[in-house]
Amino acid sequence: MAVTKTNASNNTSELRVHKYSAFIGRMYESNPANDQSMAEAVALAGGDDVRKAGFRGTGKDTPSGIALAYLVEKEVTAWKYVVSGVLSNVKLTERTQDNRRTIYLGLSLVDESGTDFISLDITSEAAQNLLMKLAKAEPGVHTSVSMFGTYQAPAEGQRSFAHHAASLKQGEDQVEVKAISWNDVVQPVIDQKLAPVKDEMDKESLNGYRTNVKNGIFLNIAKQIAATFEAYRASKQQQGAGDSEDAQSEQRHEGGQADAVPAEGSLEGTDTGTNG
Numbered sequence: 001m002a003v004t005k006t007n008a009s010n011n012t013s014e015l016r017v018h019k020y021s022a023f024i025g026r027m028y029e030s031n032p033a034n035d036q037s038m039a040e041a042v043a044l045a046g047g048d049d050v051r052k053a054g055f056r057g058t059g060k061d062t063p064s065g066i067a068l069a070y071l072v073e074k075e076v077t078a079w080k081y082v083v084s085g086v087l088s089n090v091k092l093t094e095r096t097q098d099n100r101r102t103i104y105l106g107l108s109l110v111d112e113s114g115t116d117f118i119s120l121d122i123t124s125e126a127a128q129n130l131l132m133k134l135a136k137a138e139p140g141v142h143t144s145v146s147m148f149g150t151y152q153a154p155a156e157g158q159r160s161f162a163h164h165a166a167s168l169k170q171g172e173d174q175v176e177v178k179a180i181s182w183n184d185v186v187q188p189v190i191d192q193k194l195a196p197v198k199d200e201m202d203k204e205s206l207n208g209y210r211t212n213v214k215n216g217i218f219l220n221i222a223k224q225i226a227a228t229f230e231a232y233r234a235s236k237q238q239q240g241a242g243d244s245e246d247a248q249s250e251q252r253h254e255g256g257q258a259d260a261v262p263a264e265g266s267l268e269g270t271d272t273g274t275n276g
Contacts, residue, residue: 014114018083020126022164024068025055025149027118028077037074041067055162057151064149080146083116085109087143087170090134090229092122092222105131105222109143118145128218130166132179134225137168139232144169180221189217 017030023042028034042051045063058065058079071077089108094101105127107118120127126147137143145168152161168177193213198206 016114016116018116018118020118020120020124020147020164022054022124022126022149023051024064024071024077025058025151025162025164026068026071026077026079027081027083027147028071030119034074034076037071037076041070041074041076044070055149055151055164056160057149057153064151081148082144082146083109083118084142084144085111085116087137087139087141088115088229089233090222090225092219092226103219107134107145109145122218122222123215124164126164126166128214129164129179130168131218131221131225132182132185133166133168133177135180135221136177137225138170139229140236141170142172142174144174185221186214186217190214 018027019030020027021038023045028038042048045051045067050063053063056062056064058068060066060069068077068079072079086109087107088110089106091106091108093104093106095104096102103122105120105122109116109118120130122128122131130145130147145166147164147166150163150165152163169175170177190210190213194206194210197209201209
């Protein structure tokens with residue numbers, strides 16, 4: 001199986017779609033039955049308002065922990081959830097629903113059992129941490145992907161802190177890919193963009209502007225990665241490989257729609273909700 005998890009299913013269909021839930025802090029395989037179980041887990045944990053509050057650790061008495069334990073029991077996800085296969089594609093797709101535009105980062109990993117397709121809202125922390133490693137990933141190499149939430153309970157007088165991390169391992173020895181540097185690549189652009197306006201905006205407006213700038217940076221990083229994989233796939237096709245099976249599966253998953261992403265690196269106005 002391309003998916004390694006504590007309670008692995010026997011799903012060997014040609015396309016398996018995985019999403020990341022910022023509520024349970026885990027990836028899960030998305031299909032009608034599992035999505036129903038996810039809805040049940042959210043209800044059991046306290047409802048949609050609790051889900052929107054985000055990850056609160058895996059303790060048995062926390063909403064996230066209650067939902068995660070239920071989903072592990074249902075074999076929807078696992079305490080350790082890893083998707084692996086040959087990394088054959090990274091792409092961007094824009095979708096609009098209820099007048100909200102969301103750009104998704106898609107990864108295809110292929111093995112003998114089919115294609116595993118990971119779909120992530122590009123504005124999510126998990127996706128952006130994964131992008132920082134994908135920027136140094138090699139196409140066509142055996143790859144393992146995992147994402148997980150961590151939670152720091154609040155100390156007296158302080159706020160709680162949730163973080164969504166990403167692991168990307170490649171090669172025969174499955175070595176962790178070193179991420180590009182936030183301080184070298186991301187922070188200088190944020191500082192440059194904020195410098196002319198930071199004295200003209202209130203704190204809330206400035207924070208919103210900073211978020212839009214950051215999302216635009218990661219959109220540009222994602223475009224560069226997608227271009228690398230497009231060139232890789234074009235090269236394979238020229239060598240006689242033709243359209244791969246995973247590409248056909250992706251097209252069916254996307255409903256046959258062509259990719260559509262903004263021409264400029266701005267996600268202002270984009271839906272910033274996370275999967276799950």
